[in-house]
Amino acid sequence: MRSVAEHRDAVLALVGPTPRETVPVGSALGRVLATDVTAVVDLPGFDNTAMDGYAVRHADLAGATEDAPVRLPVDGDIAAGDTTRHVLAPGHALRIMTGAPLPEGCDAVVPVEHTDGGAESVLVRVEPAPGRYVRARGEDVRTGDVVLRAGTALGPGHVALAAAANVPEVTVHRRPRVTVVSTGDELVPVGSMLEHGRIVDSNHLMLRALVEAAGAEVAAGVHLRDDADAVRAFLAAPDGDPDLVITSGGVSMGVYDTVKEVLTEVGGVEFVKVAMRPGMPQGCGVVGGGSGPAVVTLPGNPVSSFASFHVFVLPALRAMSGLDPDDDGSFEAEAGASWSSPREKVELTRVVEEDGVVRPSGGQGSHVLGALAEATAFALVPVGVERVEPGTRLRCLPILGHHRGRG
Numbered sequence: 001m002r003s004v005a006e007h008r009d010a011v012l013a014l015v016g017p018t019p020r021e022t023v024p025v026g027s028a029l030g031r032v033l034a035t036d037v038t039a040v041v042d043l044p045g046f047d048n049t050a051m052d053g054y055a056v057r058h059a060d061l062a063g064a065t066e067d068a069p070v071r072l073p074v075d076g077d078i079a080a081g082d083t084t085r086h087v088l089a090p091g092h093a094l095r096i097m098t099g100a101p102l103p104e105g106c107d108a109v110v111p112v113e114h115t116d117g118g119a120e121s122v123l124v125r126v127e128p129a130p131g132r133y134v135r136a137r138g139e140d141v142r143t144g145d146v147v148l149r150a151g152t153a154l155g156p157g158h159v160a161l162a163a164a165a166n167v168p169e170v171t172v173h174r175r176p177r178v179t180v181v182s183t184g185d186e187l188v189p190v191g192s193m194l195e196h197g198r199i200v201d202s203n204h205l206m207l208r209a210l211v212e213a214a215g216a217e218v219a220a221g222v223h224l225r226d227d228a229d230a231v232r233a234f235l236a237a238p239d240g241d242p243d244l245v246i247t248s249g250g251v252s253m254g255v256y257d258t259v260k261e262v263l264t265e266v267g268g269v270e271f272v273k274v275a276m277r278p279g280m281p282q283g284c285g286v287v288g289g290g291s292g293p294a295v296v297t298l299p300g301n302p303v304s305s306f307a308s309f310h311v312f313v314l315p316a317l318r319a320m321s322g323l324d325p326d327d328d329g330s331f332e333a334e335a336g337a338s339w340s341s342p343r344e345k346v347e348l349t350r351v352v353e354e355d356g357v358v359r360p361s362g363g364q365g366s367h368v369l370g371a372l373a374e375a376t377a378f379a380l381v382p383v384g385v386e387r388v389e390p391g392t393r394l395r396c397l398p399i400l401g402h403h404r405g406r407g
């Protein structure tokens, strides 16, 4: 049997970073930078005030206190957005609003709360330190600074920084395009009348959701019957012009396991047993061994498919997106219960993690979706362990959509 690490490497060997594209910074959330982002302006772009109040020269207010306030004439207002280059006359004040440019000659700001708020003249009750409430030009970022590095997955804060640095477009990796294929005669679309023996094609929607949650794009969604001609026709021209095809089902030992049958005939895809539970039957390769898209065949059992996606497809999507496939958010936690595990396989136990402690979320059969939906992570019980005891330290892989634990 192939180890989990070996199969993961085999899948990773099939893919590389997607081509670059330029997108407006406002549409770049979740995208991965392909090049560094350099500031086009200083931040702040000009000296400005952090408070609503009065622009002053600190020396004009020497000794000012509650008991000995100092009065200064007010020469006018400076609002945020005022483009006039104001000059502060010695011994005078200008009323100024947060974010407005400081007038020339000003070296401190007095918040309105420390004054009588006057419009013609102002009574000031404090002596400001030089530079008080002044936000200096370039104190945050200098023109030409690299503000974001290639490889950064852009979050809202990154978008804010690039936008403030007046960078209208960023160069990112194209989202990986994934065609999702479910196979099986028993499958019908959600909402259908369910005849005896028929089930909803839940893997289809599950895999689409996983692709999207991973930041990739669903290029197309296809359902194939257990019919060799239909599978052949699909493989000859996969819908959606994808970078990657993922299939679910039809890869085990059944006589209608058509995906395996046809891919074996076409060549280029290797079918293996991987030492993990769930998710033992796996396959990956390039259809026909040629220039077609990479294919990863996932087992049909819903939990097996879901787990296999996390362990094999997610690292590939990360690598395609320009991210480090190893940076998977995994964390260590302590078992809060005891459970058994197959000695010769990695067990991916569906767990709920709370304060660094993990407990199985319920039944662990590869068809049990209730416990899967509740789970926040997979606890990876290593080969060689037959029983997890309370207190055992376990590596855990967060389930997409859940935050990492605090173990």
Ligand SMILES: Nc1nc2c(c(=O)[nH]1)N[C@H]1C(S)=C(S)[C@@H](COP(=O)(O)OP(=O)(O)OC[C@H]3O[C@@H](n4cnc5c(N)ncnc54)[C@H](O)[C@@H]3O)O[C@H]1N2
Pocket: 182, 183, 184, 186, 187, 199, 200, 201, 202, 203, 204, 248, 249, 250, 251, 252, 253, 254, 257, 278, 279, 280, 281, 298, 299, 300, 301, 302, 304, 366
């Ligand atoms: N004799 C053997 N039988 C099986 C073996 C084995 O080694 N020898 N392996 C078992 C394991 S482990 C798994 S996992 C499954 C994998 O089977 P397939 O990938 O061929 O999947 P199917 O047979 O098509 O379906 C399995 C199961 O999952 C349901 N299914 C399939 N597709 C969907 C879908 N899109 N949405 C919801 N549910 C789906 C399907 O109805 C079956 O119940 O094989 C074991 N058998």
Ligand code: MOO
Pocket: 276, 277, 278, 279, 280, 281, 299, 301, 304, 366
């Ligand atoms: O190992 Mo299969 O992939 O769960 O039932």
